[in-house]
Amino acid sequence: MTHEERYNPQAIEEKWQARWQAENAFACSHDSNKPKYYVLEMFPYPSGNIHMGHVRNYSIGDVVARSKRMQGFNVMHPMGWDAFGLPAENAAIKNNTHPAEWTYANISNMRTQLKRLGYSYDWSRELATCRPEYYRWEQMFFLRLLEKGMVYRKKAPQNWCPSCHTVLANEQVIDGLCWRCDSPVVQKDLTQWFLKITAYGDELLEDLAKLEGGWPDRVIAMQRNWIGxxxxxxxxxxxxxxxxxxxxxxxxxxxxxxxxxxxxxxxxxxxxxxxxxxxxxxxxxxxxxxxxxxxxxxxxxxxxxxxxxxxxxxxxxxxxxxxxxxxxxxxxxxxxxxxxxxxxxxxxxxxxxxxxxxxxxxxxxxxxxxxxxxxxxxxxxxxxxxxxxxxxxxxxxxxxxxxxxxxxxxxxxxxxxxxxxxxxxRLRDWNISRQRYWGSPIPIIYCDQCGIVPEKEENLPVLLPLDVKTHSDGRSPLADTPSFAHCTCPTCGGPARRETDTMDTFVESSWYFARFTSARDSEAPFNIEAIKYWLPVDQYIGGVEHAILHLLYSRFFTKLLRDMGFFPAELAEPFSNLLTQGMVLKDGGKMSKSKGNVVDPTAMIKKYGADTVRLFCLFAAPAERDFDWSDSGIEGASRFIGRVWRLFSEEQERLLPIKACASTEQDAVSSEARDLRRREHLTVKKSREDMGDRFQFNTAIAAVMELVNSMYLSREKLGMDEADRRVFSSAMSTVITLLSPIIPHVCDELWERLGHSTPVSDELWPDWSQAATAQDMLTVALQVNGKLRGTVEIPAEADKAAMEATALADSAVQRHLAGLTVRKVVVVPGKLVNIVAN
The missing domain is CATH 3.90.740.10 (Valyl/Leucyl/Isoleucyl-tRNA synthetase, editing domain)
Structure with missing residues (x-):
């Protein structure tokens, strides 16, 4: 790297993304001897473009995934698409296209956007809930649950959204309005299919105690209140x-x-x-x-x-x-x-x-x-x-x-x-019937001779026909599609008709986290050995708006699948830990097209690079707090990456290809070298605590920024001898290593230029030394009658007697004690000496 070479994020990021993809760098296997760590962000509905909320959510998950790999875990970090449901259907109708065409085009676009951000997903596990190879298993679950009496059909007043032309579960009615379109919900008598979630009311309530400490208190309280x-x-x-x-x-x-x-x-x-x-x-x-x-x-x-x-x-x-x-x-x-x-x-x-x-x-x-x-x-x-x-x-x-x-x-x-x-x-059974097209068909047949007849498992999946034209008002076309609606009774062979309601899209999202463990298995929904190894999810990340809907249903499905034999008996909860990230605001409000305050991630990546966007989203606030997008904030993130790049560039002749925390006590001969090494180890300690345990990425980043500042200050004082070069190089390697989960592209580039043949993501998280964090000399305040009269440098190991003697011998203190009698000396070890005199 020459001094004149400027940091070019586009070229660097595209280079490393291509290499990661070619090497399938983030694929994982469940037969590893390493301890597992399953990190998962709530999978997105394929709306067409990612927004800044997505970027923040997925950046948090990616830092967790990358840092856990460096801590020695076998990490699974998958991505998929919550692809059925009303939003896709309504958007497709509005754009005069088919929901399938709309959905798959959006998936392709969003996949490209996510890859451009450099997220370390195992793309070999990618799934989309609208694919038959996914929903066939859901239909099988339905049939098995019907056998067990956990699915039933009844007529009763239902929540009806006249705008969406479908019923809603109680959990999907928010303040009397449809959770999707905000239309007032009315009551309508309908015969519907229900899942008997109330049969698990006690267990759902009691098992909340297992989540205490791992889930936010308010989410646990919301679920406890909803179960009621x-x-x-x-x-x-x-x-x-x-x-x-x-x-x-x-x-x-x-x-x-x-x-x-x-x-x-x-x-x-x-x-x-x-x-x-x-x-x-x-x-x-x-x-x-x-x-x-x-x-x-x-x-x-x-x-x-x-x-x-x-x-x-x-x-x-x-x-x-x-x-x-x-x-x-x-x-x-x-x-x-x-x-x-x-x-x-x-x-x-x-x-x-x-x-x-x-x-x-x-x-x-x-x-x-x-x-x-x-x-x-x-x-x-x-x-x-x-x-x-x-x-x-x-x-x-x-x-x-x-x-x-x-x-x-x-x-x-x-x-x-x-x-x-x-x-x-308070919990009611879950109405899973939806009067819309874009969803998983319910595998039921109605026969005039035999009544309600379940489809045979060997005939699954009941395919959703793609050769239909949706209605402009949102009504399902399935009842008007003879090739789908008309069928043969599996029992008597006579003419019959299919159920034309589809399943609530929340059914699909209630078990997708388990399908990721064996996403390509065509013989069964899950491989039991993979389930035993990977589940529960160690860290789940998503918005608090799903506190009742998705999270309650997923907990319910985990217990259902366990009792049907798909999960091991000891698996009671799907998500051990839950982080509910804050929103990204603009001008104090939620980003929306109608407000004209949307910040486009693609435009930001084009201007600053993916690493800068990631860094700003993680540095702006603690993960669980909202933060307001600011132009000055992302400019600051860009400047910091530029500072690291320049420091490396300007000092490349000094740098040696050693790893983080590789310098020794013998290398740190001068006080400047000891101070820099001490700062390096303190930074590693704080980063490990903040990123590894508390997910306080903003404070971990701040600690690395202080280390970079120390390096800029110390480089003029350090020589070019081998020992000083090792201290400085070790600190630079530590900066690159600690930042690599956050800004992986530039860190992989600098690590390679440092002379390493393996990527920094393959490095283990550095260990800090207690001895290295000890200070050689301390600055102690000297007071006379409570007023500061000077400071003095003393050895860190100095005891109270030595501190008192040093203070009394100081010339400035002696001047202020002239003519006075010392009555008392107060010593605060390592901090100050106060001499009381009159």
Whole structure:
């Protein structure tokens, strides 16, 4: 390298990317004797272009992957494409092209962009969820789960997005809006396929404890809240007017101790018994109008404390399980059909919502729990009493502490066959049917003779036809495609029709991390030995917006696949550690085309090079924090790489082809050499802690920047003898080695120019020496009566007596002590000496 040669990122980066690709440099095998490390970023939806959020996410993952390789791990770092779903279909329709053509073109473009950033992916494991060789296994899982009763079909009110023309799972409705297009979600009665995630409610909740310390606390809290386990009792209330086939109405309550305080019951307007209950009721039409109005209300509003509670009497009555009294049946806007049993008991004296409802509609209050030493009067109560106390007006339970009463009431109900102690979850079963085209076909056939018939496994995959024309309004064309919809029944051989709903795209993303372990296996979805070796994922990286949706579903699928025998019995969780990276903002806001504040990664790479873009994204803020993109920030990152390049260029004659931390104590003869060697080892220590343990890349980079500054300062003081050259060369090798996971192209180039025949990425992370970090001399502050009067250099090993003697002998201190008597000497080892005198 000549002094005049300028740093040319484009040429250097293209050179090394071509070499990495030719050498398949980052491929891995699961039969290695080295300990494994599986690092994975949440795979992208192929939108067409990567954005700065992608760059930050994948740069974090790449630094983890590269640094772990250098720490001796066998690293798997794969990449794939979350390629099915609404976004691709909607974008393709908008651009008047086929979703498959749109998706594969975008994948090709984004793959090129990711390679241009130099990420160390094992591209031999690349997968796309829209390929038949991927979704055939998903269809197999569906059939196996159907056999086990973990998949079922039912008709019920569903979240319907009129804009996307499809249903949504509860988790996909955010504040009453579609998670994809922000359209208001309405309720629609549909027959759909469901996965029984509630069967794993307890395990999903309990296993969150295994993730503590590895996952962010707020993500664990969000999942715990979403699962929402409640302990209580189910209670059956008989019906005054018999309905054929119905013995009564069941409710769930966390407060069975208040059952004697029930004065009404409230049902969801969508409850399946409503029509039967209002039969013959003179005000039936008023009830139907109420039902129609409420069912289209926002689900979250209906559960919100801020929304006024509304209700209407059905004209029907239930029978109290203990007293035999008539209990009026009301409908309420705050009860949801798919939450619990769709019915709740009204205890207005001891539940604030019920209290407000009863006062509004003139319903009575019965006090059944008194605070200790008090007797509540229902006529004068201004709010419900919800605290602990003593049971009253409760028959055989009078005088019992209400906490004991919960268990006693549940036991009594069970003896009578009218209820039992139980638990309930907020979590609902997962609706996986989607009324859209671009997704995995559900392998079900409907036959007029045989009913619902599963496709045979040997006939999988059920291929999604690609020779269809999508509808401009987003409706699925599958029902209108005879070659797909019409088929033969596998059981009787007669004419039949296929299921034309496709699977929710979150099904595909719930197991992709496992498929990466044996991505090319055509005989099975997974190789069990590969699963045992690679899973769980050691470090998962992605946005907190997936805290419930994707992460909950992936945890669920891990347990499902374990219980189906695809995973080993000991595998309970998919991701040991989770890092939720912050967003990249511009001008304080989220980047968006509508705001005109998008920073294009391709343009930045063209101007500064991939290494500079990577460096800025990692240096701007801690990984989990948001940061604001700034032109001055990326300019600073570019200048720093330029400084390293110039330092190498200008000092190349001094440099020897030695490795990081290769200089010895015998080499560091002068104080300047010892100081530089000390700074080198301190930098290695900090980088190891910050990059290897805490993923605090910004502080690790800052430490290397300080080392580079020290090298610039020391080069004028160091000679060209062998010892000084070894100290300086060792420091330069350390800079290159520590920066190589962050800015790999320029570091590989400098390492090669230093004279090494193997790439720096093959180096082990350097070890630092405790002895090398010790200081020879320390600067100690000298004070008289608390005021600084000078400083002095003393040996690092000097004890308190030596420090005191040195301070008292100092000429400046002696001047300020003239005429005074020393009363006390305070010594802070290694820092200061304060002489108190008067």
């Amino acid at each position: 386990k409640s302990t209580g009792a189910s209670i059956s209330f008989g019906l005054e007017k018999a309905i054929k086939g119905i013995e009564g109405i069941d409710v769930f309550t966390t407060r069975p101790d208040t059952v004697f305080g029930v004065t009404f019951m409230t049902l969801a307007p969508e409850h399946p018994l409503v029509e039967k209950l209002i039969e013959g009721y003179p005000k039936a039409e008023e009830v139907r109008a109420f039902v129609e109005r409420i069912r289209n209300m926002d689900r979250l509003d209906r559960q919100s404390d801020a929304v006024e509670k509304e209700g209407i009497f059905t004209g029907a009555y239930a029978i109290h399980p203990f007293t035999g009294q008539r209990v009026p049946l009301w409908l309420g806007n705050f009860v949801l059909a798919d939450y619990g049993t769709g019915a709740v008991m009204g205890v207005p004296a001891h539940d604030q919502r019920d209290f407000e409802f009863a006062r509004k509609y003139g319903l009575p209050l019965h006090v059944v729990i008194n605070p200790a030493g008090e007797a509540l009067d229902p006529e004068t109560m201004t709010e419900a009493f919800t605290g602990d106390g003593v049971m009253v007006n409760s028959g055989p339970f009078d005088g019992m502490p209400n906490d004991d009463g919960k268990k006693a009431v549940a036991q009594s109900l069970e003896k009578q066959g009218k209820g039992k102690a139980t638990t309930q979850f």
